[in-house]
Amino acid sequence: MFFLQLTRQFFQDMRARKLRTFLAMFGIGWGTVAVVLLLAIGGGFHAASKKAMHGMGEHLVVIWLSRTTKAYEGMQPGRQITMKSSDVVEMGRALPEIGLYSPEPRRSGLSAQYDNHRVKVSVSGVTPGYGIMRNMIPEPGGRFFNDRDVKARRRVAFIGNKVKSKLFDEGDPIGQIILLDGRPFTVIGTLQEKTQTSDYGGRDAGKVVVPYTTYTAMWGDQNVRNIVVRPNPVNDSEPMKKAIYTYLSQKYRFDPTDEGALSIWDTVEMDRFTDWFFWGLQALLGLGGALTLCAGGIGVANVMFLIVRERTREIGLRMAVGARDWHILLQVMLEAGLIVALGGLGGLSFSFLVIWAIQAAPTPEWLGQPQFSPLVSLITISVLAFVGLISGIFPARRAARLDPVKALEF
């Protein structure tokens, strides 16, 4: 009931001083829009960048086998380290630090043929885990190959979307037989189109992958140039890299401190850096927005000081008839809170509209779509609550500390 009275007081003030209250609310609304939009656009940018980076793969470490650069146990530097697909699989099974693994023997410039369509492709022999690591998501209706395909050395192929469109146009390739290097393979899946900003040895759209067992049977158990692994747990690649170094240096007898022997591309580390970078960017953007909101809060505090001044006599009267200090405090704080709440609500609604409009309009892919996440709203509402509290407390304290006699004579 008391609150109802206070709320009514607010609307009376608002009617009496429309422009002033409106400006105060507008300041809050503007700040809210700044916080929400900056955070939402930053979040969308982050998601878009991450997605593009993950076009090549997620939690991925690529290792190239290279030449030793240090002499070791009487052997000269410059010795090429060589592994076969089966060695890679053996290592993957032996080290618990490795979550997923795949060899990647590759032949490029092979011809792929369907009917009278023909295209040059690169063919790699990989494990089912490769599809997961490299984000090779099949179009609906198709699939990546599995352990049984590997075990049975099935002649199945997963083809890139560019390969698919060159060979099949709009037709359905699933279950069709294509010739790779003149040998028949059944297409079991095609790559869903993805944004890929980094690669090694070509974009996945132009590739064909087959089970490594099948590959070995067709093109021989050649030395692999690189292997692809995912650490376990996925977010920490350091222990895995150490374990691999130890394992390989023992097995192939090279100096475990020889950094030239293996050349490593660690996207896990890169990911972590990117996350930090965007986190910093978000914090900066959020801070910028929050400062705008604080400026709005100062506006509200000013208006509340004015209101308290104008209502000094009234406050004195309320005290004379028995209002305790906290009644007065609450009244002023609630009024400030209402201005902030209404301004914030307006700002949130407007931000919704803007985000909705941006999502409807075409935006560059690298910028992504602004995202109104629960976190963004949580942050915004917390900042609003904080600003409301702070902008109310000072005028409210001044009001609550008035001397009733002096206030009545004001």
Add this chain to the structure above:
Amino acid sequence: MIEIRDIKKSYQMGEVTVEALRGIDLNIGSGEYVAILGPSGSGKSTLMQILGCLDTPTAGTYQLSGREVSGLKRNELAEIRNKQVGFIFQSFNLLAHASALENVALPLIYRGTSGRQRLQEAARLLERVGLADRMDHKPNELSGGQRQRVAVARALAGDPDLILADEPTGNLDTHSGDEIVALFEELVSEGKSVIVVTHDLEIAQRAHRVVRIRDGVVEEDTRQAA
């Protein structure tokens, strides 16, 4: 009901100390009707503010209904103002945006009375001061006399035993003033203590007791036949 001993009040105005009250002793019983007279600046309002717990004395003791109140904290004084004292001002001091009914109900808000009860009680009090047909009027839609009657009703909200009025008729014409004084007489007959500051000798004549104040001390204290 009221016992004050050697009450002093001084105001510091920069270098100068203004002694508004220089030692006042006064006993006022329940159901007494007291008029306070005195020239301008003699300390009448200052005394009333202390009696009404709006202000505290610089020195001296004040017992209200047996309780020493001179050393109480702000919120304790507020509670006494809320429950034991009704104050009526020369300039009415009504909330401009609130109706007569809401103005009268105001003290009850700070007592935690429920909304319905508040309005019922306020309506009863407005009827009692003869404003049953003006409940929804805003102060600027009422005459001066009507406004002061709203203020009297507000002072009665919560049924306090002590009614203090500082020049309640100062802004009113004779007829409206008479109505207010008639109300006071009714309250006294019901057993409330009423203390009125006035410059109007006719009004003072109708009180049971006249206290004259000059330069912050009681100059004369006379009882008169009712």
